[in-house]
Amino acid sequence: MTIKNNQQPAPGWVGGFEESNALFSYPDPNLSSLHMLDNMANIDKLQRQQEVLWPEFSWETRKDEENTRRCYQMFAPDISRIGYTNEGRVYSIICPQQGAYSPSFGALNVEVTVTGQRGWVNETNKTMAADMSVVGKIWFSPSAKTTKAFKLLESLFQAMNLPFPLSKTTAIVVKTFLPGDPNQVIFPLRKGQSHDFDIPAFAKHIDEAWDVAHLNVEIGDVEKVGHDIVDDFNQLFMDFFNLASGNMLQNGNVLSWNVWFSAPQIVDQTEWSEHAKKWRDSIDAGHGSPDGEGTVARYYDGTEFKPAENLLDIEKERLADFLTKHFSVIGKEKVDAYLKAQL
Structure with a gap:
């Protein structure tokens, strides 16, 4: 897998946005005075960006058991990025995608989709703080659409004019919230690696990354659409995904990720919009990530996760x-x- 790592920050950094409000700064950044913004509403304000070339996710594969095991997996690189002004105000965050394999349906796609964000970046001391709200989205990949099971179900759903997760736009939606607080859908992205669990060497990129931040989100219910057949199928589909992925999106599980950034670059606003649109419709296009498909899920000792035989x-x-x-x-x-x- 080839990753185009940008090692040197582009000129033009000004800074000052973090310092514009004393509450913004560490040790406990408070960003509540900023509005939660739509990702696509302020592309014309973006001037700088940092790409997440190493989105390292982690979760417990058997959270309800006494001897649970934690998995680590890097999602597809060069999809996710954070965009901000020369002064450091964040206006857009694009999150990564990954896949899992179902014996019945082939490849299934998952994305952590940003529904709102706010925050700042400080290039001078390589820190950032942001708040985000996200949902998980799961849908069939192009390869799944060739399977017999998919064709059968698609024909049945079409005959009844029922929604079917054919693409990201019709994906199954999984709710998320701040760990331990189902009523709080906003959660923090903060500097450094997570301290909530041990991180193996293969999931660290200290020598090659410019900066790193982390966040945690608890997985909630599958969003209901109000039709028994669709709601039952969406839960079934989610169960298949979790069986194949090691319970990545199991209700009550906490999905954590350390996002490792390349050095700051100048934003091409047209490219940003096209990039966002491309991944909004997504891996679903069939071409995968431009710089590789990420890694397989592994335990701390490097052993690969294997679904049930x-x-x-x-x-x-x-x-x-x-x-x-x-x-x-x-x-x-x-x-x-x-x-x-x-x-």
């Missing part, structure tokens, strides 16, 4: 139950026979 059998059984429950005209025997022949 009987994952296909589990998916087939759950899918059969779903089809039998909601499309009884098919009949359980026909469903079982179809899945046995096609999956």
Whole structure:
């Protein structure tokens, strides 16, 4: 995997925005006087950016068990970035994407989608502070659309004119919030690496990154759409994703990430808008990330995470139950026979 690392900051830094309000600064930045901003509303104000070339995520794979194990995975690079003015006010943050593999459906995409942000960057001392609100979004990748299970479900959903997670625009949405506080959807991005867990050497980029910040978010419920078939399928789809990814988006789990930045660059506002649009419609385009697909999920000792060996059998059984429950005209025997022949 080749990563285009920018080592030297571009000229033009002015600074001063952090210092404009004493409450903004560390040790406990308070950004509440700033409005939470839409990511695409102020592209014309962006002058500088730092790319997140190493978005390192971490989560517990068995959070409800006594002997839980933590996974570490770098999401696809050169998607995420933070954009700000020459003075350091943040106006846009783009977050990364990654995939998981389902034996029934092939590749599934996940993105942490920013719904609001505010904050500052200080290039002089290589620090930043921002507040964010996000949702998780999961949808079928292009390769999944060639599977028999996908084609069957798509035809059934289309026949009933029901929404289906064909792309990011129709993705399944997972709520998030500040860990331990379901009523607080805003959470902090702060300087340095997380201190909440041990970080393996392969997930650190001290020698190659310009700066690093971290954040934590607790995973909530799958957003309901108000239709039993769709809501049941979305939960089933989420369960398949979690089985394949090691419970990355399991309800109640805390998803943490250390975002490692390359040195500041000048923003090309047209390129930023095109970049944001490209990833808004996303990996879904089929070309993947421009600088690689990230890494596989690994435990602290470097051992790769492996889904259950009987994952296909589990998916087939759950899918059969779903089809039998909601499309009884098919009949359980026909469903079982179809899945046995096609999956």
